[in-house]
Amino acid sequence: MNVSVVLFTSDLRLHDHPPLRAALDGSRQVVPLFVRDRAVAAAGFAVPNRLAFLADCLRDLDAGLRARGGRLVVRSGDVVDEVCRVAAETDADEVHMAADVSAYAHRREARLRRALEAQGCRLHVHDAVTTAVPPGAVTPASSDHFAVFTPYFRQWSRQWLRDALGAPRTVRVPDAARSGELPVRAEISEVSPGLASGGESEGRKRLAAWLRGGITAYQDRHDDLAADATSRLSPHLHFGTLSPVELVHRARGAGGPGADAFVRQLAWRDFHRQVLAARPDAATADYRTRHDRWRSERAARADVEAWREGRTGYPVVDAAMRQLRHEGWMHNRARLLTASFLAKTLYVDWRVGARHFLALLVDGDLASNQMNWQWVAGTGTDTRPGRVLNPVGQAKRHDPDGAYVRRWVPELAGLDAPVVHEPWKLRGPERAAYDAYPDPIVDLSEGLARFKRARGYG
Ligand SMILES: Cc1cc2nc3c(=O)[nH]c(=O)nc-3n(C[C@H](O)[C@H](O)[C@H](O)COP(=O)(O)OP(=O)(O)OC[C@H]3O[C@@H](n4cnc5c(N)ncnc54)[C@H](O)[C@@H]3O)c2cc1C
Secondary structure, three states: OOEEEEEEOOOOOOOOOHHHHHHHOOOOEEEEEEEEEHHHHHOOOOOHHHHHHHHHHHHHHHHHHHOOOOOOEEEEEOHHHHHHHHHHHHOOOEEEEEOOOOHHHHHHHHHHHHHHHHOOOEEEEEOOOOOOOOOOOOOOOOOOOOOOHHHHHHHHHHOOOOOOOOOOOOOOOOOOOOOOOOOOHHHOOOOOOOOOOOOHHHHHHHHHHHHHOHHHHHHHHOOOOOOOOOOOOHHHHHHOOOOHHHHHHHHHHHOOHHHHHHHHHHHHHHHHHHHHHHOHHHHOOOOOOOOOOOOOOHHHHHHHHHHHHOOOOOHHHHHHHHHHHHHOOOOHHHHHHHHHHHHHHOOOOHHHHHHHHHHHOOOOOHHHHHHHHHHHHOOOOOOOOOOOOOHHHHHHHHOOOOHHHHHHOHHHOOOOOOHHHOHHHOOHHHHHOOOOOOOOOOOHHHHHHHHHHHHOOO
């Protein structure tokens, strides 16, 4: 036996891929395998935007493997059954895969290990593939994970990182490895019209452009909503078409305050992963309960609908919610203020918002999404759980001339800042010209008072 299986999951790349490199060791034949896992679909996680991006990723991975003499093997069904079947068909004696953090990923790994052992096959799970610093690699003295970012970041920054690996030159795939069809993006319906393209080649192009250009100004411009001056690498990190280890090395290589600020964001990603790895229940349960009795009555349901549709009457909130629907992506500042608006100003359960984001975000990721929602809702790791973002103040600060609002809310395209952020201040015929745009669904000070009352904050 001289065959290894590499199970690709959230690591759909050939560069810097430790499981693939280990599998190829000693000139072994390799089965690069992706399983379209029916449990992921059953959990509602396989939504059109991510399926479309995934289709691009698989196609590109297959093309990259073919250029190296191999091909991608795609199967559908139960992931454990399929891996065991492929291993048996190809006479493989080992399987390599990346470690991951969710409760599902832990169960998958345990099931896979047992099933493979029963047929004489070994499972090797590799760290630092989907994170730069693996969960548990840095811990405080008294706990298995950090609950506060700043001390985490201090230790994270001092961690030794392995070198990034190049892509293999050749990959020999045994003939016995049968593959199903690759999914086709054009056949997936209800995809956001402005969805980005996926795949490692696309990711590497974006990364190269980012390192040449945007990263320098990142520290100064990352919160500017209209400038759109962040990397937009999040879907590539989610699907693993780019390696976080490689990103940290290359950003540090670029140097400067922009690169430092960017690396800090990559550490946030690892931070949330180490929280979820230690507390997998935090995907659905409050990390720290505040004993909330969230609004859920009919009026609350109408508020949620207006929020989802981008018709709250707060232009910056509506712009962001419409960007989400159109692109399957949203600027980080916009995620913060729309989430604060739902969970605090409207006082609606963060899970309702997190679910909507996961239904649309191309980078929709259990750790980053749920833990950020909890952070904003004050049930997570934020050290100031009572802070509420004022959408008008946020808009004036982060969209000072109103360009972001005008881009996404065409009803207000004729208005300048600052009134574009507060159209309800228009009077008489001026207001009538904008009557296609709704009045605010909530008074901000009433929303704030309701939240403070509910939480018992003085
Ligand atoms: C309510 C809410 C929900 C979110 N849901 C997700 C999600 O499902 N998936 C996701 O990848 N990010 C999520 N984020 C984090 C962040 O908004 C996005 O990672 C970022 O906007 C992606 O754009 P970018 O790649 O241009 O980021 P950049 O600013 O260029 O940052 C570089 C990378 O750092 C990571 N990063 C940056 N900020 C964070 C953060 N706060 N938490 C974790 N990682 C971060 C991302 O991988 C990002 O690609 C969420 C944030 C909030 C407030």
